[in-house]
Amino acid sequence: MTDAILSxxxxxxxxxxxxxxxLAEAEDAVQEAYxxxxxxxxxxxxxxxxxxxxxxxxxxxxxxxVLGSARxxxxxxxxxxxxxxxxxxxxxxxxxxxxxxxxxESVGMAFLVALEAMTPAQRVALILHDVFHYSFAExxxxxxxxxxxxxxxxxxxxxxxxxxxxxxxxxxxxAELVRDxxxxxxxxxxxxxxxxxxxxATFTADGGGxxxxxxHPIEGGEQIARFVIAVATGISGGFTILERTVNxxxxxxxxxxxxxxxxxxxxxxxxRITRIWAVRNxxxxxxxxx
Numbered sequence: 270m271t272d273a274i275l276s277x278x279x280x281x282x283x284x285x286x287x288x289x290x291x292l293a294e295a296e297d298a299v300q301e302a303y304x305x306x307x308x309x310x311x312x313x314x315x316x317x318x319x320x321x322x323x324x325x326x327x328x329x330x331x332x333x334x335v336l337g338s339a340r341x342x343x344x345x346x347x348x349x350x351x352x353x354x355x356x357x358x359x360x361x362x363x364x365x366x367x368x369x370x371x372x373x374e375s376v377g378m379a380f381l382v383a384l385e386a387m388t389p390a391q392r393v394a395l396i397l398h399d400v401f402h403y404s405f406a407e408x409x410x411x412x413x414x415x416x417x418x419x420x421x422x423x424x425x426x427x428x429x430x431x432x433x434x435x436x437x438x439x440x441x442x443x444a445e446l447v448r449d450x451x452x453x454x455x456x457x458x459x460x461x462x463x464x465x466x467x468x469x470a471t472f473t474a475d476g477g478g479x480x481x482x483x484x485h486p487i488e489g490g491e492q493i494a495r496f497v498i499a500v501a502t503g504i505s506g507g508f509t510i511l512e513r514t515v516n517x518x519x520x521x522x523x524x525x526x527x528x529x530x531x532x533x534x535x536x537x538x539x540x541r542i543t544r545i546w547a548v549r550n551x552x553x554x555x556x557x558x559x
Contacts, residue, residue: 288332290352302328329411336389347478352381353553354532357514372517375400378534383430394422444519466490467541477550529557
């Protein structure tokens with residue numbers, strides 16, 4: 270029984286991260302779910318037909334509660350709040366395999382940012398149904414709503430995200446654009462940077478009030494290009510830009526004297542960079558540090 274229970278951990282971490290957008294909060298939610306399991310008496314545990322389903326239900330409900338309280342916390346957050354970026358384990362992360370989040374399109378930064386605009390119930394319904402393939406009857410038991418209500422929640426949430434999958438070859442093109450952006454940034458070539466950015470591009474940074482960064486999104490390709498060059502020229506010591514996989518997609522890791530300073534995620538459309546998300550909050554860079 271114990272091995273079977275513990276084997277659910279990776280699934281629960283994957284679920285909780287997508288629901289919360291934070292690996293630290295996901296780990297806390299899963300830990301709480303396990304604490305509730307072990308608080309049951311042995312007869313109570315034996316009476317549960319599917320411990321895995323029970324843990325999923327409890328974890329989802331904990332996440333619902335966290336999402337409800339997160340809105341108030343994020344209203345007090347200094348600057349913009351962005352999801353916690355995740356590295357590719359193949360690129361050097363030594364985390365416990367049981368704690369690794371499977372990287373796919375459902376953890377892309379654009380998708381996670383879109384989830385932030387949803388109500389907690391919409392987010393839970395969409396993730397459980399579209400990503401983890403739970404039926405609306407099962408979701409209804411978790412959320413305490415009717416299956417019809419859960420179907421409507423998922424439908425309304427779905428309208429907030431891209432309805433169609435990305436075109437073939439997009440990942441390859443994104444990698445090329447990110448590499449070109451890196452090289453132009455290193456060369457401090459503002460003309461090249463502006464050429465890579467969509468004129469209506471948006472740059473959003475998350476410092477959490479712990480490090481210096483822009484508190485509000487920067488709009489416009491030229492404005493973004495000038496900002497990132499100012500970032501590079503304003504840093505003393507060694508400034509290194511590394512190509513890394515960020516939430517399953519090509520991105521950049523910025524180091525200052527060998528210390529991780531920020532992680533950049535990108536979105537592209539029509540062969541231009543349309544959105545950049547820069548996570549600088551050191552509390553969200555834990556998976557990227559040795």
